[in-house]
Amino acid sequence: MSQDSTSEKISYDDVYISDKELRKMKQNLDDAPNEKKYAYFRTLLYYGNLARWQKQGFHYLYSNHNSGAHCTCGLILSLPDSPVEDSGDVTEAAIFINEKVAKKVAKWKLTRLAMVKGHRNIPQVKEPTVALIVQFEYNKSIGDYLWDAYCQECGAQVERVSSETAKGFVQEHNRDAAAGGCAPGVMSVAEGSV
Numbered sequence: 292m293s294q295d296s297t298s299e300k301i302s303y304d305d306v307y308i309s310d311k312e313l314r315k316m317k318q319n320l321d322d323a324p325n326e327k328k329y330a331y332f333r334t335l336l337y338y339g340n341l342a343r344w345q346k347q348g349f350h351y352l353y354s355n356h357n358s359g360a361h362c363t364c365g366l367i368l369s370l371p372d373s374p375v376e377d378s379g380d381v382t383e384a385a386i387f388i389n390e391k392v393a394k395k396v397a398k399w400k401l402t403r404l405a406m407v408k409g410h411r412n413i414p415q416v417k418e419p420t421v422a423l424i425v426q427f428e429y430n431k432s433i434g435d436y437l438w439d440a441y442c443q444e445c446g447a448q449v450e451r452v453s454s455e456t457a458k459g460f461v462q463e464h465n466r467d468a469a470a471g472g473c474a475p476g477v478m479s480v481a482e483g484s485v
């Protein structure tokens with residue numbers, strides 16, 4: 292557990308689930324007496340979903356209780372995770388994306404959790420990330436999920452792309468941001484701008 296010194300509104304939870312831990316939960320379920328199986332099943336389902344979303348790189352509210360809105364990456368925002376009607380109410384505080392970026396993603400009607408900065412790269416949850424995969428849609432014709440992602444620094448985005456493409460987009464913007472090439476306010480990042 293670490294605290295972000297820039298704000299008392301953001302904290303982090305240790306959420307990384309290893310395959311080994313998942314196997315252990317599965318084993319617990321198998322070994323449990325019948326009357327306890329349901330509880331173990333619920334636990335496995337809960338952490339199984341969390342682990343799956345982490346592997347997909349999907350930043351998503353997986354728990355919303357007293358302490359705040361919990362993201363799959365471990366970020367906890369101590370504010371209600373309501374949809375943001377007017378982006379103005381989140382862009383004034385430094386912990387959120389700036390107004391320019393907020394305008395570019397306004398069509399997605401993201402929640403506060405998806406607009407706050409300070410998320411960590413998943414599934415490793417060690418490094419910070421500037422780009423987030425925030426939505427998906429199941430595409431029947433290809434039988435797979437397609438994803439939406441955006442960069443919180445430059446506002447670039449991809450819509451309804453494969454998991455691979457969305458992850459590549461996230462990587463690219465993190466690399467550019469680390470190299471100082473993905474500055475706030477830049478309208479878009481040119482292809483191969485490294």
Ligand SMILES: [Zn+2]
Nearest residue numbers: 350362364410
């Ligand atoms: Zn997150």
Ligand SMILES: [Zn+2]
Nearest residue numbers: 442445464473
């Ligand atoms: Zn960017």
